Amino acid sequence: MERERKRGHDPESVLAVAVRVFNERGYDGTSMEDLARALGVTKSAIYYHVPGKEQLLARALDRALDGLTALVVDERAASGPAIERLERVVRQSVRILVERLPYVTLLLRVRGNSATEQRALERRREFDAFVSHLVKEAAAEGSIRPDLDPALVTRLLFGAVNSITEWYRPGRGGSPGELADALVAMTFGGLRV
Amino acid sequence: MERERKRGHDPESVLAVAVRVFNERGYDGTSMEDLARALGVTKSAIYYHVPGKEQLLARALDRALDGLTALVVDERAASGPAIERLERVVRQSVRILVERLPYVTLLLRVRGNSATEQRALERRREFDAFVSHLVKEAAAEGSIRPDLDPALVTRLLFGAVNSITEWYRPGRGGSPGELADALVAMTFGGLRV
DNA sequence: TTGTCAACTGACCGAATGTTCGGTAAACAC
DNA sequence: GTGTTTACCGAACATTCGGTCAGTTGACAA
Structure with a gap:
């Protein structure tokens, strides 16, 4: 039998708590002692579930990146006007950011x-x-204002998208779909009436 | 006599190097040993010029915040349509971000x-x-699309502005003024033709 | 009742951390 | 030349770091 399994942690719950604390204090600013405290166990218990601090980070970053990679794979197979594909990529990016918020938040702070x-x-x-x-x-298809440098557009557009990790909190500020709608409306159409 | 003063460091040059390294590795990821290496001196020499690591951070953050505070003070005294004042604030923000790039970059990564x-x-x-x-x-003056929540507009707008610290490198990608022009054009008018 | 095993604890290790301290060579002041 | 200041070094400091390991606990199976 398996059900309920008493109380206790597993690699998954350790990762979830670790990522939360990493995002609060920063990866380098978080000690294994901090993690242990947040988990309600001693430091050594963590090493029973996961191999170490850096692997915790690696698993978290993979969660974020796997989402983005899947998006790219999907969208490479798509056709149609580039501007429409771009809009879809932005919407999907918002969805992944929100679905995997703590993991993507961590990814966006990585310095190498x-x-x-x-x-x-x-x-x-x-x-x-x-x-x-x-x-x-x-x-190139003439769908973007010619006075704007495409490289700059990319950066500002995804600057806005990525900023979601800085302020979005699930349950507040509408559904992911509404968020994507508003973001696309503003970035594609402009904030001015 | 003062001129040239041989070779050597002072609090200002230590701060400049420290902020650069903080931005490369993150504040918590930077050791005093790292700073010493970047300065070409030993760890202890740093303490001759500055009181410690945290004061280095404090001074850097003040540089960023003093710029933003000055902007607010200036602009509180301004009048005219809010949308025009907003555009001016965005332009000035871009200017300060670029002028004080390393300091603002550091500020935007602070977690508390x-x-x-x-x-x-x-x-x-x-x-x-x-x-x-x-x-x-x-x-409220009807200058912003009524289908967009003002709080959301603020966050996305400054998400784009603040993203400058992630990719802007002085000398590349045009002057600060051109950058501000493009940013305002895109965020206010939309990227679509 | 005994044995097994997953899930821990507590004591500990070597290395790295931020900071301090005693000393010193070179430039400057008189 | 003598004393003082400036800018540094090397060694040491207490503390914290990520990580290890032998042992304990408690639920469950036989």
């Missing part, structure tokens, strides 16, 4: 301090390159 | 881990409140 972080940055750059290319396509 | 960081977050919140109010005014 370790091999793990550098690997994550490389995977992230693939996503950036994909989006960047898509915006250029849309510009 | 120490008393120093919490004080900085409080000052930053004053700026956010000011901008938030301004967007609401503009909405």
